Amino acid sequence: MMKRKSVIQVKDLVAKYGDDIILDRISFDVYEGEIFAVLGGSGSGKSTLLKHLIGLLQPYSGQVIIDGDDIANCDEQTFHAILRKIGVLYQSAALFGSMTLAENVAMPISEYTDLPKTSVDNLVKMKLNLVHLDGYENHLPSEISGGMKKRAGLARAMALNPKILFFDEPSAGLDPVTSAELDNLIVNLNKNLGTTMVIVTHELQSIFAVAHRVIMLHLSNRGIIAEGDPQYLRDHSQNPFVKQFFNRLAGNNAGID
Amino acid sequence: MRNSEDLQSCRYEVSQSEDGAVSLRIQGRMDASNAGRMIEGIKFLLKDRPPSSLTVDLEKVTYLDDFGALVLVELKSLMTGAKDKLYITNASNKVEDVLSILNFDTLGQGISFTKKPSPNMFTRLGEGVFRQASDLTFTFTFIGSVCLSLLYVCLHPKSLRTNDTFLSMEKIGVDALPIVGLISFLLGLIMAFMSSVQLRQFGANIYVASLVSLAMVRELGPIMTAIIVAGRSGSAFAAEIGTMKISEEIDALFTMGFDPTRFLVVPKIVASVIVVPFLTLFSNLFAILGGLVVGVFMLELTANAYVAQTIKTLTLFDVFWGFLKSGAFALLITMVGCLRGFQVKGGAVGVGRATTSAVVSSIFLIILSDSIFAIILRYWG
Numbered sequence: 001m002m003k004r005k006s007v008i009q010v011k012d013l014v015a016k017y018g019d020d021i022i023l024d025r026i027s028f029d030v031y032e033g034e035i036f037a038v039l040g041g042s043g044s045g046k047s048t049l050l051k052h053l054i055g056l057l058q059p060y061s062g063q064v065i066i067d068g069d070d071i072a073n074c075d076e077q078t079f080h081a082i083l084r085k086i087g088v089l090y091q092s093a094a095l096f097g098s099m100t101l102a103e104n105v106a107m108p109i110s111e112y113t114d115l116p117k118t119s120v121d122n123l124v125k126m127k128l129n130l131v132h133l134d135g136y137e138n139h140l141p142s143e144i145s146g147g148m149k150k151r152a153g154l155a156r157a158m159a160l161n162p163k164i165l166f167f168d169e170p171s172a173g174l175d176p177v178t179s180a181e182l183d184n185l186i187v188n189l190n191k192n193l194g195t196t197m198v199i200v201t202h203e204l205q206s207i208f209a210v211a212h213r214v215i216m217l218h219l220s221n222r223g224i225i226a227e228g229d230p231q232y233l234r235d236h237s238q239n240p241f242v243k244q245f246f247n248r249l250a251g252n253n254a255g256i257d
Numbered sequence: 258m259r260n261s262e263d264l265q266s267c268r269y270e271v272s273q274s275e276d277g278a279v280s281l282r283i284q285g286r287m288d289a290s291n292a293g294r295m296i297e298g299i300k301f302l303l304k305d306r307p308p309s310s311l312t313v314d315l316e317k318v319t320y321l322d323d324f325g326a327l328v329l330v331e332l333k334s335l336m337t338g339a340k341d342k343l344y345i346t347n348a349s350n351k352v353e354d355v356l357s358i359l360n361f362d363t364l365g366q367g368i369s370f371t372k373k374p375s376p377n378m379f380t381r382l383g384e385g386v387f388r389q390a391s392d393l394t395f396t397f398t399f400i401g402s403v404c405l406s407l408l409y410v411c412l413h414p415k416s417l418r419t420n421d422t423f424l425s426m427e428k429i430g431v432d433a434l435p436i437v438g439l440i441s442f443l444l445g446l447i448m449a450f451m452s453s454v455q456l457r458q459f460g461a462n463i464y465v466a467s468l469v470s471l472a473m474v475r476e477l478g479p480i481m482t483a484i485i486v487a488g489r490s491g492s493a494f495a496a497e498i499g500t501m502k503i504s505e506e507i508d509a510l511f512t513m514g515f516d517p518t519r520f521l522v523v524p525k526i527v528a529s530v531i532v533v534p535f536l537t538l539f540s541n542l543f544a545i546l547g548g549l550v551v552g553v554f555m556l557e558l559t560a561n562a563y564v565a566q567t568i569k570t571l572t573l574f575d576v577f578w579g580f581l582k583s584g585a586f587a588l589l590i591t592m593v594g595c596l597r598g599f600q601v602k603g604g605a606v607g608v609g610r611a612t613t614s615a616v617v618s619s620i621f622l623i624i625l626s627d628s629i630f631a632i633i634l635r636y637w638g
Contacts, residue, residue: 097603097604097605097606097607098603098604098605098606113289113292113293113324114293114294115292115293115296115327116293116296116297119292119293119296119327119331122327122330122331122334123323123324123327126323126326126327126330126359127323129359129360130323130358130359140603141604142603142604160289161288161289161322161323161324188358191354192351192354192355192358193322193323193355
């Protein structure tokens with residue numbers, strides 16, 4: 001059994017947009033090396049939580065501690081050090097449209113490491129191999145399909161082998177086969193490189209395929225309504241919202257609204 | 258002979274036997290923090306004595322990621338010239354796994370990003386001609402569809418999106434009033450000041466009023482206003498429609514049965530053609546006011562005399578002519594802005610290019626059509 005060391009600790013996080021409370025004092029831990037999923041229907045605050053975890057939004061109160069440092073209250077230098085430890089795959093992949101895939105992936109590598117130019121090219125080739133995009137080095141993002149963009153975005157997110165990878169709806173807009181391939185890729189990378197993965201999703205199949213542990217957010221209490229192993233929650237949870245979610249039941253204003 | 262070096266969390270040791278076989282022992286972590294220095298260090302050590310074979314012992318490697326694998330790839334490509342090869346020994350299961358998901362065996366051979374060769378002169382010329390031709394076709398199609406939409410709106414006035422039109426009027430006209438007023442006021446000030454330097458010598462101070470008002474109402478008022486509108490609104494049209502194009506909103510309009518031209522372009526054209534001439538009137542007014550300030554405070558003219566001279570100089574035709582011209586300029590600016598928006602391809606870069614091009618083409622067309630107006634007036638009036 002691996003040692004349960006927390007890499008992300010969220011303590012009493014409150015998130016507000018104006019006067020609307022989106023998340024009300026939520027706390028949870030993500031342990032090193034695990035695949036952690038944040039579930040919830042639309043409007044439950046999943047994306048807001050993600051934006052707080054990666055430092056795009058400042059919490060109203062509470063702490064988000066990434067690998068020992070509070071991302072919400074720290075100086076510039078620490079903040080940049082934290083950013084080096086994380087990689088994010090955005091929902092729309094967010095590749096830079098004016099650069100080829102190779103240039104997209106090479107950008108963080110040549111900026112933050114001292115590798116010579118030829119080694120950078122080699123490494124980029126390896127990264128793209130890893131996500132099965134060999135041969136597409138010189139393509140522009142507008143010339144490839146949605147699934148390929150996701151994979152290229154993943155290659156860029158892991159360019160510097162971050163400790164923690166965040167995924168925003170990785171399987172959104174992908175066909176089942178591509179989506180399953182992406183899931184395999186996530187599991188493989190987690191196993192071989194030991195990267196901690198935080199996935200924000202509502203894709204049931206992919207949750208069962210990859211997640212070790214999940215938390216589920218719900219609009220009703222603006223916080224976490226369930227935490228634990230997804231299979232266990234599906235079979236044993238008594239919470240009606242959790243049941244609905246895992247069994248894809250339509251509910252009166254409960255599951256997805 | 259032996260050589261070794263310590264890096265942050267990694268240590269490597271090179272030894273060479275009599276027959277030229279080199280063995281390299283690596284301990285610790287092989288990751289992003291030390292890969293660069295390790296590659297350069299080992300290359301440097303091996304430069305003077307090209308090995309006949311290279312054995313890499315990974316027994317004591319505790320962690321290896323793709324940066325670590327990169328070091329091995331570099332060594333492998335270093336050995337491709339030699340007669341013997343690279344051997345990797347004692348790799349732990351974990352390291353083996355990483356190497357296998359990276360397809361280590363196939364890596365390192367002839368890696369090069371073969372850039373697409375740039376085509377020769379004739380190909381480029383041909384491509385350029387075709388591109389221009391298709392741009393031109395698109396432009397004419399666009400003008401045609403705008404004309405049809407305008408005609409349709411004339412025949413069915415209820416189909417005009419009035420809310421959008423009023424909103425555009427506010428954005429193009431009302432919001433631009435302060436800056437147009439300020440710039441015109443200063444322009445009038447400058448013109449009066451510069452002309453007074455000359456006219457004073459002849460005691461013809463009163464003609465400053467004629468000069469400012471005539472120049473402004475006939476030429477500079479419409480042009481200045483049009484240039485400001487091109488910079489403020491023409492660019493905004495291009496950026497707005499361009500962003501809608503790349504985020505598939507235009508496609509959505511189309512499949513919902515809306516005509517994108519009628520929906521997006523017509524309200525803007527109607528709004529700008531109505532509002533820009535009035536903006537021009539304000540611009541004239543403020544410029545005359547600027548001239549008046551100079552006239553009163555520097556040339557000892559009375560405000561009454563200045564205004565009387567201005568009224569004496571201007572004919573109704575001058576004002577009407579300026580009015581007409583600025584309406585035409587407004588039409589050009591809006592058409593060009595929207596056209597550039599619809600022409601956007603690709604992503605953020607495309608939107609930027611379209612915005613620049615909208616402003617530059619508008620200003621060019623404003624000046625060009627102003628010359629045409631001048632010629633028409635010369636032979637007609």
